[in-house]
Amino acid sequence: MLSPVKIWRNQKKIQKLLNLHGRILSWTKIYVPPLGFESQAPYVIVVVALDSGINYTAQLVDWEEKHLVIGQAVKTVLRRTRDPGEEGVIPYGIKFKPL
Amino acid sequence: MKIAVLGAATTKFGELWHISPRDLVKEAVSEALDQSGCSRSQIEAIFVGNMLSGVLGGQENLGAFFAEELNLPVSAMKVEGACASGGLAVHAGVMAITSSLYQTILVVGVEKMTDHKPEEVAKSLMGAGSDVERQAGATFPGLYALMARAHMKKYGTTEKDMASVAVKNHYHASLNSHAQFTRPITLEQVLTSSIVASPLKLLDCSPISDGAAAVVLSKNKKQKTKNKKQVYITASVVATDSLGLAERQDLTTIDAAVRAAKKAYKMAGITPGDIDVAEVHDCFTIAEIIAMEDLGFFKKGKAAASIREGKTTLGGRPVINTSGGLKACGHPVGATGVKQIVEIYKQLKGTAGKKQVKGAKIGLTHNVGGSGATAVIHILRRD
Amino acid sequence: MYNVGILGYGIYIPRYRIRIDDIAAVWGKNAADIKKSLGVSEKAIASLDEDAVTLAYEAAISALKHADISSSSVEVCMVGSESHPYAVNPTSTIVAEFLGVGRNYLACDLEFACKAATSGMIAIFGLISSGKASIGLCIGTDSAQAKPHDVLEYTAAGGAAAFILGKETDCLAKIVDFASFTSDTPDFWRRDGVRFPSHGGRFTGEPAYFAHIEGSAKHLLHKLKLAPSDFAYCIFHMPNGKFPREVARRLGFSEKQLSPSLIVDKIGNPFSASSLLGLAAVLDQARANQLIFMASYGSGAGSDSFVFEVNKNIEKRRNLVPTFSTFMKNKQYVSYVDYLKYRGKI
Numbered sequence: 017m018l019s020p021v022k023i024w025r026n027q028k029k030i031q032k033l034l035n036l037h038g039r040i041l042s043w044t045k046i047y048v049p050p051l052g053f054e055s056q057a058p059y060v061i062v063v064v065a066l067d068s069g070i071n072y073t074a075q076l077v078d079w080e081e082k083h084l085v086i087g088q089a090v091k092t093v094l095r096r097t098r099d100p101g102e103e104g105v106i107p108y109g110i111k112f113k114p115l
Numbered sequence: 116m117k118i119a120v121l122g123a124a125t126t127k128f129g130e131l132w133h134i135s136p137r138d139l140v141k142e143a144v145s146e147a148l149d150q151s152g153c154s155r156s157q158i159e160a161i162f163v164g165n166m167l168s169g170v171l172g173g174q175e176n177l178g179a180f181f182a183e184e185l186n187l188p189v190s191a192m193k194v195e196g197a198c199a200s201g202g203l204a205v206h207a208g209v210m211a212i213t214s215s216l217y218q219t220i221l222v223v224g225v226e227k228m229t230d231h232k233p234e235e236v237a238k239s240l241m242g243a244g245s246d247v248e249r250q251a252g253a254t255f256p257g258l259y260a261l262m263a264r265a266h267m268k269k270y271g272t273t274e275k276d277m278a279s280v281a282v283k284n285h286y287h288a289s290l291n292s293h294a295q296f297t298r299p300i301t302l303e304q305v306l307t308s309s310i311v312a313s314p315l316k317l318l319d320c321s322p323i324s325d326g327a328a329a330v331v332l333s334k335n336k337k338q339k340t341k342n343k344k345q346v347y348i349t350a351s352v353v354a355t356d357s358l359g360l361a362e363r364q365d366l367t368t369i370d371a372a373v374r375a376a377k378k379a380y381k382m383a384g385i386t387p388g389d390i391d392v393a394e395v396h397d398c399f400t401i402a403e404i405i406a407m408e409d410l411g412f413f414k415k416g417k418a419a420a421s422i423r424e425g426k427t428t429l430g431g432r433p434v435i436n437t438s439g440g441l442k443a444c445g446h447p448v449g450a451t452g453v454k455q456i457v458e459i460y461k462q463l464k465g466t467a468g469k470k471q472v473k474g475a476k477i478g479l480t481h482n483v484g485g486s487g488a489t490a491v492i493h494i495l496r497r498d
Numbered sequence: 499m500y501n502v503g504i505l506g507y508g509i510y511i512p513r514y515r516i517r518i519d520d521i522a523a524v525w526g527k528n529a530a531d532i533k534k535s536l537g538v539s540e541k542a543i544a545s546l547d548e549d550a551v552t553l554a555y556e557a558a559i560s561a562l563k564h565a566d567i568s569s570s571s572v573e574v575c576m577v578g579s580e581s582h583p584y585a586v587n588p589t590s591t592i593v594a595e596f597l598g599v600g601r602n603y604l605a606c607d608l609e610f611a612c613k614a615a616t617s618g619m620i621a622i623f624g625l626i627s628s629g630k631a632s633i634g635l636c637i638g639t640d641s642a643q644a645k646p647h648d649v650l651e652y653t654a655a656g657g658a659a660a661f662i663l664g665k666e667t668d669c670l671a672k673i674v675d676f677a678s679f680t681s682d683t684p685d686f687w688r689r690d691g692v693r694f695p696s697h698g699g700r701f702t703g704e705p706a707y708f709a710h711i712e713g714s715a716k717h718l719l720h721k722l723k724l725a726p727s728d729f730a731y732c733i734f735h736m737p738n739g740k741f742p743r744e745v746a747r748r749l750g751f752s753e754k755q756l757s758p759s760l761i762v763d764k765i766g767n768p769f770s771a772s773s774l775l776g777l778a779a780v781l782d783q784a785r786a787n788q789l790i791f792m793a794s795y796g797s798g799a800g801s802d803s804f805v806f807e808v809n810k811n812i813e814k815r816r817n818l819v820p821t822f823s824t825f826m827k828n829k830q831y832v833s834y835v836d837y838l839k840y841r842g843k844i
Contacts, residue, residue: 046253
């Protein structure tokens with residue numbers, strides 16, 4: 017079970033990253049997922065250069081093949097991230113959506 | 116710097132379900148000690164390179180664990196830096212001797228990975244990355260795939276270029292009796308293997324393996340030796356960078372390796388052109404291409420073509436990964452950095468058998484932790 | 499006592515759609531019959547990583563932008579849903595935290611099947627009207643679930659609508675009045691710990707939906723001495739395409755008054771967000787001084803009826819945030835298997 021304290025501490029950082037714009041620096045489609053992400057595979061993860069000056073790594077959602085290019089404009093959205101299992105606190109975090 | 120390597124040995128790497136970590140270490144250590152001509156009582160300290168004993172096996176306190184197993188109740192500690200744990204353990208040994216606190220020490224790298232499901236192992240390996248990467252559902256193939264795609268975009272590197280690294284390393288491994296994979300493979304086989312994290316396919320990725328490697332390092336050179344060649348470590352450098360890919364300056368290079376290598380060449384008083392043979396960290400095919408550039412063997416964007424043309428295959432120069440590298444020899448995480456030293460030791464001693472690089476005098480090992488957070492470079496030479 | 503109005507609103511509809519044709523094909527049913535009897539052709543579905551929290555967040559951030567109000571001025575946050583991610587742990591606090599609401603606010607989670615959010619609207623009205631609060635956020639959100647092979651599978655959809663309420667000045671529509679009609683009628687329910695809801699089939703019609711909506715509507719119209727002809731628009735909870743059309747006809751509203759609200763025709767039934775999404779679609783085109791009639795329905799059962807009066811300020815608030823039409827342009831069809839994956843059923 018994910019630590020509720022860690023989730024709580026982490027969520028403060030997430031609020032600051034919502035609704036930001038950026039561009040894809042690189043992307044990959046993961047076919048062999050790690051434990052906890054099986055139900056989601058295959059999925060795309062991207063490294064994005066945010067307009068604010070920092071880079072961030074997260075999944076890309078609501079995409080079509082044409083969006084999987086370096087340079088594609090994206091924005092940050094709030095989504096569920098890791099699988100909390102039957103009993104755990106649900107972690108929410110940042111993902112990217114093509115603009 | 117002049118640290119003598121008195122003995123060096125590895126176990127076979129592979130899916131060694133029937134051999135425990137204790138037995139792996141005992142095997143590698145006893146062979147290394149035999150070669151060294153040292154008595155057990157001369158060993159003053161043990162440095163253990165390992166990453167996953169705790170998270171997968173529930174066992175910490177690995178220094179004491181193996182000290183007990185080897186019946187050497189001396190100074191002992193685990194050194195961890197993800198896939199660079201082995202290299203870091205060697206570096207710790209070098210520091211120990213350089214400090215004059217110890218004269219003769221043992222470094223052992225060991226990893227037991229095949230007891231567990233691949234998904235569990237993949238998750239544990241991500242302990243080497245950042246929490247943001249874990250939350251994104253990234254895997255190591257995924258992180259290197261991100262680097263691959265950036266390299267492909269910037270330099271025109273192709274999937275075929277990456278595949279040729281795998282083909283070369285499997286060819287070298289077919290000459291290595293300790294390698295996990297013993298048969299050569301073709302470009303076609305690599306290109307048609309299933310996708311793990313695009314564009315990396317199954318045969319672009321190093322396997323999950325078990326294995327151990329050990330070296331005996333000393334302030335003093337070997338007294339009596341039939342084989343007149345003496346091998347020394349003349350540089351041992353560690354550099355670090357951000358844990359996560361997002362915080363790197365450039366996705367197409369491992370800057371920690373660039374910095375560590377520059378410092379190592381200076382420490383050893385040589386240039387990249389002096390290297391005859393090297394063991395580099397090809398956890399994924401793209402990693403070897405990037406390493407060729409980071410280590411200064413080829414200019415940025417030019418390594419792929421040179422590899423494809425066979426410049427780094429046995430017969431060329433510098434010859435890269437005669438052991439088969441991580442890809443074909445196997446990658447028991449904590450053991451790899453130490454195995455790299457063993458391979459270069461054999462090359463410089465002239466005992467590398469069918470994969471011998473003729474007249475090898477100066478060698479280099481390149482061991483990376485995570486997607487480039489830690490880089491350890493060792494330079495070795497023979498008298 | 500203050501008059502209370504809507505200062506802004508925002509919605510969110512998930513990207514993925516599944517066609518009724520594709521669901522029917524899996525179960526060997528006649529799609530044409532189903533489309534005809536339920537009056538739906540496709541529905542919107544939330545992704546595996548979306549839930550009532552994330553949908554509510556998107557609608558709310560849009561509403562705050564629309565109202566041009568900072569999240570720190572929100573003093574009340576009420577979220578109504580049938581798919582709160584936790585049985586115990588409020589959705590409203592999670593959403594408010596991500597919105598940056600601050601600490602000096604009241605948060606409240608509501609449940610009353612599909613009318614949870616309109617109950618919230620009434621509660622917030624009371625707080626503002628009495629002077630106890632100035633700005634309130636009311637959200638209806640659902641990532642609706644339905645048992646495979648059940649008739650509900652053709653209509654249960656995901657979506658969210660958020661409304662910022664405040665004092666009448668600067669509002670784009672005033673809440674004139676409201677009335678509720680309630681009874682204990684078990685037409686549709688879900689036991690604690692059970693994943694999918696159950697329902698009484700045809701029992702959900704006359705004694706449930708129709709009785710309660712007609713009850714609250716007639717009560718409110720009588721109270722205000724208004725007739726259907728006084729309204730430019732009407733909105734009813736939309737469990738399918740047929741019921742709202744029928745109840746509108748019975749109460750004396752015309753097709754013209756009803757059709758701008760019929761989001762069910764495009765996205766199905768997003769439960770607690772249904773009537774509020776209809777209200778948002780109507781407000782997108784409503785003009786100053788027009789009267790709007792809305793009646794929600796929640797199984798169990800109850801109906802909340804409202805009368806809104808549009809203010810000329812609405813013209814200043816056009817095209818500031820994505821509207822229902824915007825979301826209609828952004829859709830992607832998925833197969834039944836993908837639908838099962840996204841809704842976590844496999």
